[in-house]
Amino acid sequence: MSRRSFAIAAILALLSPLLASCWDKAEINELALVSMVGLDRNPDNGLLTVWMQIINPASGTAAQKSPGGEQAPVYTYKVSAKSSAETQLLIYKLMPRKMFVHHAKAILMSERTVKRGIRDILNFTELMPDARSSVPLLIADGPLEEVMRTFTPLERNPAESIESRLKLLYEYALLSGRRIEMRDVIERSARRDIAVIPMIAPTPRTGNPNSWQVNAEIDANLNQLEVGGGAVIRDYRMVGRLSDGELVLYNLLNGARGRFVRLVPFRDGHLSVSMNSRGAKKKLEWRNGKPFVRARIRVDISTIAMSEYHPQTMDEIRELERLVERHLAEELTAFLDKTRGKGWDLLRVRSLLRRKAPKLEDLDRAADEAEIGVEIEARITGMGNLSRLYEGTGGER
Amino acid sequence: MISRGQYYLLTVNFTLGTTLFVTINGMIEEAGPDAWMMPLWAGAYGMLAALLWIALLRSSPGKSPVEIAREAWGPAGAIVGVLFLIFFCLIASWTLRNLSDFMNVTIMPKTPPSIFHIMFLLVAGYAVAQGSETVGRLNAVVTPFLAFPFWASLALATAFWDWERLQPAFQDPWAIIRFPSLLGFPFMETFALTMLWPRVKSGTAGALLLGLASAALSISVVVFMVIGLIGPERAARINYPIYTVVQEVELGQVLVNIHSVLTVTLITLIFIKLMVLLYAAFETIGQLFRPASRWPHLLAFTILISASSLTIYENPIQNGILAAAHTFIYDSLHTLLIPVLLLITLKVRRALGGRSRRS
Numbered sequence: 001m002s003r004r005s006f007a008i009a010a011i012l013a014l015l016s017p018l019l020a021s022c023w024d025k026a027e028i029n030e031l032a033l034v035s036m037v038g039l040d041r042n043p044d045n046g047l048l049t050v051w052m053q054i055i056n057p058a059s060g061t062a063a064q065k066s067p068g069g070e071q072a073p074v075y076t077y078k079v080s081a082k083s084s085a086e087t088q089l090l091i092y093k094l095m096p097r098k099m100f101v102h103h104a105k106a107i108l109m110s111e112r113t114v115k116r117g118i119r120d121i122l123n124f125t126e127l128m129p130d131a132r133s134s135v136p137l138l139i140a141d142g143p144l145e146e147v148m149r150t151f152t153p154l155e156r157n158p159a160e161s162i163e164s165r166l167k168l169l170y171e172y173a174l175l176s177g178r179r180i181e182m183r184d185v186i187e188r189s190a191r192r193d194i195a196v197i198p199m200i201a202p203t204p205r206t207g208n209p210n211s212w213q214v215n216a217e218i219d220a221n222l223n224q225l226e227v228g229g230g231a232v233i234r235d236y237r238m239v240g241r242l243s244d245g246e247l248v249l250y251n252l253l254n255g256a257r258g259r260f261v262r263l264v265p266f267r268d269g270h271l272s273v274s275m276n277s278r279g280a281k282k283k284l285e286w287r288n289g290k291p292f293v294r295a296r297i298r299v300d301i302s303t304i305a306m307s308e309y310h311p312q313t314m315d316e317i318r319e320l321e322r323l324v325e326r327h328l329a330e331e332l333t334a335f336l337d338k339t340r341g342k343g344w345d346l347l348r349v350r351s352l353l354r355r356k357a358p359k360l361e362d363l364d365r366a367a368d369e370a371e372i373g374v375e376i377e378a379r380i381t382g383m384g385n386l387s388r389l390y391e392g393t394g395g396e397r
Numbered sequence: 398m399i400s401r402g403q404y405y406l407l408t409v410n411f412t413l414g415t416t417l418f419v420t421i422n423g424m425i426e427e428a429g430p431d432a433w434m435m436p437l438w439a440g441a442y443g444m445l446a447a448l449l450w451i452a453l454l455r456s457s458p459g460k461s462p463v464e465i466a467r468e469a470w471g472p473a474g475a476i477v478g479v480l481f482l483i484f485f486c487l488i489a490s491w492t493l494r495n496l497s498d499f500m501n502v503t504i505m506p507k508t509p510p511s512i513f514h515i516m517f518l519l520v521a522g523y524a525v526a527q528g529s530e531t532v533g534r535l536n537a538v539v540t541p542f543l544a545f546p547f548w549a550s551l552a553l554a555t556a557f558w559d560w561e562r563l564q565p566a567f568q569d570p571w572a573i574i575r576f577p578s579l580l581g582f583p584f585m586e587t588f589a590l591t592m593l594w595p596r597v598k599s600g601t602a603g604a605l606l607l608g609l610a611s612a613a614l615s616i617s618v619v620v621f622m623v624i625g626l627i628g629p630e631r632a633a634r635i636n637y638p639i640y641t642v643v644q645e646v647e648l649g650q651v652l653v654n655i656h657s658v659l660t661v662t663l664i665t666l667i668f669i670k671l672m673v674l675l676y677a678a679f680e681t682i683g684q685l686f687r688p689a690s691r692w693p694h695l696l697a698f699t700i701l702i703s704a705s706s707l708t709i710y711e712n713p714i715q716n717g718i719l720a721a722a723h724t725f726i727y728d729s730l731h732t733l734l735i736p737v738l739l740l741i742t743l744k745v746r747r748a749l750g751g752r753s754r755r756s
Contacts, residue, residue, distance in 0.1 A: 303714070304502075310714075311714060312714070313718065314715065314718055317711075317712070317714055317715065379711060379712075380711065380712045380714065381711060381712050382501065382502070382712060382713070383502065383636070383712060383713045383714060384502065384636075385502060385503075385635055385636050385637065385641070386634045386635060386636060387422055387423075387426075387634060387635075387636050387713075387714075387717065388426070388633065388634045389634065390630075390634065
């Protein structure tokens with residue numbers, strides 16, 4: 001071999017490291033796509049339990065159609081250890097694929113865990129470069145073990161089912177907010193501000209049904225999960241709960257834009273008023289050296305759900321608008337009084353003071369002392385398909 | 398130049414426009430089973446009003462009302478032109494808002510109303526910029542596609558016909574007196590069509606009158622069918638009775654959604670009305686101020702009319718209140734009082750002018 005061909009061969013051999021392609025390649029069929037995560041810290045023995053719901057890649061439509069092809073849409077893996085870091089490694093005792101958390105759609109935590117404080121868990125997830133904090137955080141009202149082992153009908157993947165319900169609850173019921181993700185809890189807690197996140201509970205069970213059984217059962221209330229209520233979080237800790245009715249008021253105060261229905265006392269009964277929130281504005285004013293927060297909320301009213309009464313003249317329209325304004329303002333004021341009594345600053349007055357009066361010395365005291373004025377601007381903008389209601393006897397009252 | 402036939406079709410479609418949306422339940426509420434007679438009286442009145450406009454337009458051939466006003470009253474006539482401009486713009490906004498209300502209530506509750514307004518205005522503006530021929534031909538081309546599905550879908554509904562719903566008949570044929578806004582809207586609003594008058598080849602008067610008569614007859618037939626199909630009790634309360642009629646039609650197991658066909662027909666009719674109004678407003682600007690460039694005004698109209706559509710009323714309830722309280726007076730001012738005054742001025746001036754020339 002001539003010296004020249006030897007040199008060429010050597011150069012080619014030296015170039016071979018460049019042919020190693022991508023070191024960090026991740027084939028999709030080598031990944032375990034996490035769709036939902038559950039976390040629980042047992043206060044007695046300090047053990048952290050992590051549940052991972054992994055999407056079953058073979059549970060597509062094609063697999064369902066083949067005979068005996070009904071497979072679980074997700075598999076739940078569970079692992080316990082003293083620390084978050086250990087659980088991440090120990091999971092490979094069970095899981096044959098590399099964990100991929102970037103696609104997670106919901107994170108669930110048990111109530112007892114959040115009541116003790118979740119700062120360390122949040123720190124851990126923020127440390128992980130591959131974890132995403134822009135995922136809804138929900139609190140399990142009931143044993144998390146059960147929640148993580150529950151299939152959902154109609155939308156077969158539980159995480160997608162929850163995600164979709166949170167969206168619908170926001171748009172059509174104002175029972176969920178825009179700031180319910182893990183990053184919001186982190187940000188709000190870091191600012192010593194309040195966050196409210198949704199809660200989830202298992203519904204009555206008949207044994208331990210698998211996905212096929214859940215989807216074969218006509219009663220969709222059985223064996224599944226129900227979203228409802230709100231958990232109040234302050235300083236990385238759950239400090240209390242809001243009922244569904246209070247959750248609507250909280251979301252309304254914080255500028256959520258969605259539809260909701262409120263019963264408004266009218267004459268000797270009630271009107272069911274369908275409303276569409278158009279956002280809230282908070283303004284800071286000073287009265288006698290004390291802060292005064294003016295919360296203005298705009299709502300559009302539609303007579304679309306009002307089967308009890310239909311305004312016909314301008315006077316009646318105005319009367320109804322004023323009535324809704326008064327009633328909603330009263331409800332909100334009572335709600336704020338009650339929650340401020342518990343020390344929850346749900347209007348987030350402290351945050352407003354911090355932004356608008358940064359030189360204030362004692363923010364907490366000023367926020368406590370602040371007076372709040374709620375103003376509602378209600379306008380009838382829409383109506384249903386009737387211009388006049390059917391009259392006569394046979395009504396409910 | 399557009400033909401007599403095109404002008405006739407424009408008149409019919411313009412008159413049907415929003416009428417089929419908004420007035421039907423009002424008519425049935427006033428007159429019950431006899432409501433189908435109201436559009437006939439109102440149409441006859443509309444034809445009388447049209448005779449007045451024809452007299453005015455014939456007194457100065459080749460001129461539009463805006464130009465006639467300048468001829469009759471000189472610079473003061475420009476004020477009339479501005480009044481007409483506002484009149485056309487307001488009706489256009491009103492028409493658009495009726496459309497977005499309908500869409501929001503029936504099939505697209507989440508689409509912002511302004512999207513409907515702006516989209517319709519942009520397309521109508523493009524058609525208007527192309528001139529009267531485009532307006533006339535476009536309408537002539539789409540008319541068969543409107544008329545056939547419309548009457549076909551109503552005909553399909555006749556399976557549920559019940560003559561009992563039309564009885565007792567002839568109890569209140571003069572209810573039109575209690576519902577004067579029907580005279581204004583839609584019939585006096587057709588005044589906007591006189592802006593197209595100088596562009597029609599010949600036989601314009603006949604086309605206008607026949608168009609009004611056909612439209613009145615069509616509305617009457619529609620009201621008649623609505624009463625026969627869903628009864629005066631429901632029709633008087635439901636906001637969009639034609640839509641409900643067709644919505645309740647089921648053709649076997651397959652066709653259960655033919656109301657979307659009807660929706661397309663109705664919004665196209667509204668588009669034609671909007672297009673004519675925009676043309677009228679656009680021509681008014683052109684004749685009043687003789688601007689060098691033309692298309693920027695159409696953009697300005699888009700902004701103006703889409704904004705005023707949002708603010709013209711707060712809610713559909715107020716729409717009804719406004720229409721009942723003001724339409725007749727407002728329309729009479731523009732389409733009866735002003736034309737009468739113009740006509741008198743012209744006659745008097747010509748009589749005086751003729752006498753002075755003779756002496």
